[in-house]
Amino acid sequence: MPTPINLQLGWPSPRLFPREELALSTASSLSNLETVKQGLLYGPSLGHAPLRKSIASWLSSFYLPKSGPIPIERISISGGASQNLANILDVFSDPHITQRIWMVEPTYFLACTIFEDAGFSGKMRGVPENENGIDVKFLREELKAFTRQQEMHNGVLPPVKPPGSYDKIFKHILYLTPTFSNPSAKTMPTSVREEVLALAREFDILVVSDDVYEWLRWPADKSAPVDSKLAPIPPRLVDLDRATLGEDPWGNSISNGSFSKIIGPGVRVGWTEASTKMISRLSLNGATQSGGAPSQLTSTFIDPLLRTGALQKHIEEILIPTYRSRFHVLMSAIQNHLEPLGVKVTTGAPYTVAGKDEVLPAGGFFTYISFPESLPSADVIAKKAMEDYALKIAYGEMFVIRGDKSSLERSKSTFGRGARLCWAWHEEEEIEDGVRRLGELVKAMLTEATNS
Ligand SMILES: Cc1ncc(COP(=O)(O)O)c(C=O)c1O
Incomplete structure (x- = not known):
């Protein structure tokens, strides 16, 4: 394993x-x-x-x-x-x-x-x-x-x-x-x-x-x-x-x-x-x-x-450069291993306008991906990822509003078909490896879906 x-x-x-x-x-x-x-x-x-x-x-x-x-x-x-x-x-x-x-x-x-x-x-x-x-x-x-x-x-x-x-x-x-x-x-x-x-x-x-x-x-x-x-x-x-x-x-x-x-x-x-x-x-x-x-x-x-100012310096000199680099590693890994299989990043529309000499920001800890519709629900994918690839991901259904049946129902055609991925915990090589493993799993599941 x-x-x-x-x-x-x-x-x-x-x-x-x-x-x-x-x-x-x-x-x-x-x-x-x-x-x-x-x-x-x-x-x-x-x-x-x-x-x-x-x-x-x-x-x-x-x-x-x-x-x-x-x-x-x-x-x-x-x-x-x-x-x-x-x-x-x-x-x-x-x-x-x-x-x-x-x-x-x-x-x-x-x-x-x-x-x-x-x-x-x-x-x-x-x-x-x-x-x-x-x-x-x-x-x-x-x-x-x-x-x-x-x-x-x-x-x-x-x-x-x-x-x-x-x-x-x-x-x-x-x-x-x-x-x-x-x-x-x-x-x-x-x-x-x-x-x-x-x-x-x-x-x-x-x-x-x-x-x-x-x-x-x-x-x-x-x-x-x-x-x-x-x-x-x-x-x-x-x-x-x-x-x-x-x-x-x-x-x-x-x-x-x-x-x-x-x-x-x-x-x-x-x-x-x-x-x-x-x-x-x-x-x-x-x-x-x-x-x-x-x-x-x-x-x-x-x-x-x-x-x-020590905290601000730490944020600017350690946290931001590290997370920025990990974010781009994650995004490239998604582009290389997941997007060709139909997985999409679904993080919304731009929320600000870049003025002259400005660039658009990304940030936080997470990105969200959606799996192709032919795949089983995300909880099934997450379970298989854990069992067969020692990979843990946060699957969409976890984020349903507890006790709200409509939320659960809506999730089935929206965020429930996706997963949250975080770059805060692991180093770049592990992030790349994790996404590669997910790519292998998605590929295997797509093949299974086509053959069944
Ligand atoms: C949206 C949101 N709120 C609250 C928390 C928890 O914050 P705290 O550690 O300050 O209790 C988290 C941590 O993951 C979070 O993502």
């Missing part, structure tokens, strides 16, 4: 961790008695203030938001995007008042359990992607139909949570990864984000956006010079929300940021950006009131990484 290759795993390779930088920043924090006190006592509800300040300034210089630099009041510290999604639901949802969880399909599959934990089993619904990352028309129609149905049955139950202390419970949640999505790699253009936000305002939706891959981007074109200027990616939903915040101080979107993909998942530190009102209410969740801000000690280690 060949050495196992795992193109499913969405983890950064350990050799890419900023180990030395982290050793220095940790030592500097631990050598300062004041910082040690802050790190080892219960943290303030909003999180370690120096890190919040560093994040606000780092995000401001990265995103250049139209409304100006991001004030620290818009930022709180989380224990990573997963933990924070649970917190958001604790504070801004109620299983009786929040009627539906809309999830862009295919979805980051591990989010489904977080919604179930919060009492939303059976209430999750898929919103299909199109070339632009989300079918907004579909969502609008579904929301309208659902609202009519609700009115007819007049069946709203009393809140599960005590009235008074939960001052903003949204009627709907929309969960998405709008840039370099996991799993589809699609990115939503600005106009689509604006439509999503307009819908959110109209139907009282909280848009929870996992903005976890945006730092990792490079020219999509392999031949572009190393120092090419990238066309900007679209503004985050929270930036658009902030720029158009009207009478309602809550806003309708929340950005879930994380150091998991750019430092390492074990740091368990992330951040939230949203309106000041939403941020201060989020930090009043019960677990934080009792235990203080999540990941307090680690926050004191990460702050110097940001303040000194």
Whole structure:
């Protein structure tokens, strides 16, 4: 049996961790008695203030938001995007008042359990992607139909949570990864984000956006010079929300940021950006009131990484060049071993326009491929890949919205016929070998399909 290759795993390779930088920043924090006190006592509800300040300034210089630099009041510290999604639901949802969880399909599959934990089993619904990352028309129609149905049955139950202390419970949640999505790699253009936000305002939706891959981007074109200027990616939903915040101080979107993909998942530190009102209410969740801000000690280690520019340097000098090179190896391998067999890369339409002297970006951790229709479903292909070729891939059905029969049905003719491939874990030769193995399998299966 060949050495196992795992193109499913969405983890950064350990050799890419900023180990030395982290050793220095940790030592500097631990050598300062004041910082040690802050790190080892219960943290303030909003999180370690120096890190919040560093994040606000780092995000401001990265995103250049139209409304100006991001004030620290818009930022709180989380224990990573997963933990924070649970917190958001604790504070801004109620299983009786929040009627539906809309999830862009295919979805980051591990989010489904977080919604179930919060009492939303059976209430999750898929919103299909199109070339632009989300079918907004579909969502609008579904929301309208659902609202009519609700009115007819007049069946709203009393809140599960005590009235008074939960001052903003949204009627709907929309969960998405709008840039370099996991799993589809699609990115939503600005106009689509604006439509999503307009819908959110109209139907009282909280848009929870996992903005976890945006730092990792490079020219999509392999031949572009190393120092090419990238066309900007679209503004985050929270930036658009902030720029158009009207009478309602809550806003309708929340950005879930994380150091998991750019430092390492074990740091368990992330951040939230949203309106000041939403941020201060989020930090009043019960677990934080009792235990203080999540990941307090680690926050004191990460702050110097940001303040000194060490993390940004690591992203620019190590992560981006490595992932860029692996991305192109993967793409070439797909072109050589899979495309001649009818496999297609299906990562959506261009989402930005390259100005003069600019090039289009690619980025994130994943690409998505679709298998030819004559092949069995992707789960069968994935099982065979594992058994016969020691190759693991993430097959389409994994990304169905749990409990939504329509999502499962739609998947059969769309994303369910494909697979997600990741370049973050393995080195270039293993990526090339993994795709070559998949090519061999697809070829064998195509021959079998023709002969049967
Ligand atoms: C879209 C998305 N959200 C959240 C996470 C998990 O983030 P964290 O490690 O910050 O909990 C991942 C990790 O794969 C992801 O792809």
